[in-house]
Amino acid sequence: MSPSSGIDATRFLHRLRTLAAIGRDDQGRRTRLAASDADRAGRDAVAGWMREAGLAVEIDWIGNLIGLWCPAGAQGAPVMMGSHIDTVIDAGAYDGCAGVLAGIGVVEALRDAGEIPARPLAVAAFTNEEGVRYAPDMLGSLVYAGGLPPEEALATVGTDGTRLGEELARIGYAGPQAPGFLVPHAYVELHVEQGPVLEREGIAIGAVETLQGISWQEVVIEGTANHAGTTPMSLRQDAGVAAAGLVTWLRERARRGNGRSVATIGRLRLEPDAINVIPGRAVLTVDLRDPDADALARLEADVAARLQEIARAEGVAVSVRRLARFDPVTFDPGLVRAIEAAAGARGLSTRRMTSGAGHDAQMMARLCPAAMIFVPSRDGISHNPREFTADADLVAGADVLLDVVRRIAAGPPGNLFPS
């Protein structure tokens, strides 16, 4: 295999399209929520492709699906690739899936070329990365990295009232391995950028050196439900008005910040949810992100202060529950340089960047040197069926992953890069 040869693009892209077609909800939307029937169908397909690629399929307690290639002569901790295949509601085709399937493609490229690495290789599909059905997001890799006890994670109650552990057992993906059973030598994750930077600058490969900190909270506002026709405006404690006040303020606050903060209220439910009743209760989520730890903490403090002001001004009661909190992450500088070098050797333009999204790589960074390879997202759109990355960009990213993994896995224990 020549150094410039790459993965089997046709097979990689075909699998990506096949996986993208799995999991339509009753409204025809691509929806593979973690541990759902649709997720099972996706997992079955991925496990099949892992076996086709000669990987031994292992499943851990939290449902992480890991394919392991341990050829004769390979030794030491494995080099791990991976991402996730669960999706948001009405999702795109690439988020997560590209990284898992590229990992399988890397193994096949080496096997097909008869190139035996000095270390085992592993490809992981982590459980519940999106966090839509169960909180927190990146739950599978968090448990894998030791950041959350498995029994606590398995007891998590989802938005639909289900327990993650029961759902994993139901779909046949509650496995026998203890999470973290393989501590990787290094972890490299290919992912679509999900933002507009690479496309806007015409750059093929992002070498991700940092990742935003994330704060997720649920806010409950209790006002007074009352008749919409007979209650004068001055006598209302309208939980919906209070919630709307937070939404409009938060957007302005994030805009006023350091230019890197983002803030989103993605869920907002009113009760009793009737056209002629003043909302007595509002339940909403707050998603705050910033690559700077201090800026994120200031943003959180400002939200808390604002909620107190709203409570006083509107005569409502406010309570807040933390759903998830991750500090910003700095990836391994050596791995980031290796990604830049691999891209450069293939004549691909590259830039260092920050990830705005959370990724399994940030959890794996607790266990081993980790980094990420980004490829462009058209119009920066993600978590949406219009998510799109060109085939050539996907294949270029997978080839960079191949080259980086080949280099790290070339030698036995010792330095990250055996040289």
Added chain:
Amino acid sequence: MSPSSGIDATRFLHRLRTLAAIGRDDQGRRTRLAASDADRAGRDAVAGWMREAGLAVEIDWIGNLIGLWCPAGAQGAPVMMGSHIDTVIDAGAYDGCAGVLAGIGVVEALRDAGEIPARPLAVAAFTNEEGVRYAPDMLGSLVYAGGLPPEEALATVGTDGTRLGEELARIGYAGPQAPGFLVPHAYVELHVEQGPVLEREGIAIGAVETLQGISWQEVVIEGTANHAGTTPMSLRQDAGVAAAGLVTWLRERARRGNGRSVATIGRLRLEPDAINVIPGRAVLTVDLRDPDADALARLEADVAARLQEIARAEGVAVSVRRLARFDPVTFDPGLVRAIEAAAGARGLSTRRMTSGAGHDAQMMARLCPAAMIFVPSRDGISHNPREFTADADLVAGADVLLDVVRRIAAGPPGNLFPS
């Protein structure tokens, strides 16, 4: 029967409590949505009490439940009393039910006293007054008064996707009578105020002379769903932020108005409703009310203009659908005076007032002279389990209803007031 004798208070209040206990939803809330199983149970109880009172129970195509007392010698159009027994979600015990059960109590009081009216009497429980499950509200009385074709009303699709006609048939309340089969000589409705005025002023009886106009609209805002972490604040089309902008503006606009406008956004749903996805779609309802027709029209025009501004400023698309629209109503001045006189004769304090809520009486006012009797609501609270009216106030209101009906029904065709 002496002129100052009244209805059987014990029986009236017992029935009110019995009906209040019918229809708990899975969260334990009092919820008898129109044409639901709970509504059937409530209707069965009311129909039973009507028969106990010697009323012939009639049901029309739209499910209106009408008890008719046509004693030997009575002739001409009946005097009708009534209201509704469907509720909002997590409702109080009095709204609507008091008027229906007081009507049955009036018939019993006259029968028990051997006092035969010159006209038939009728007691109506109209379908879907609340409008929570099917729009518009006051649907049963609207159809009865000829304001909406029955076939159109029966085809109405509810918030749960059901059709009203199918649900009425399912619960056994799709009856054989054509809506409007009895055109009343007059219609008088007892109702709890659902507002704070009577209690605040220490007045026992409200003689309702006008009723607010009501405008209900559904607004759909289409933005762009996108990743909450990777999409810069400046590149978002957040349907939730756009919706919140309307909510906060509308409250200020209603406050700035003539002091009588009320405006409520009771429902607001975000899509895809995920913590880490920018809302791509928001669906919300707007409830506007004003006793002045011009002021209501100005309020509607201002909402429309504001939505256009929001669409431009936020880069979202906005569409509006009218759900219901009723002009303000002026009740029959002679009936209003009769209510004042009856209250005065019993030594009850009284005042004229405007109804902030919509009521079946406003629809019946299209068919015949109509008016309403209000009794105080503690703290003005309604559409809430804390809704409360003291027993003595309820009985006083029912007695005034008795006296007014007795007077109107005393003579054969001719003037509204035979004497």
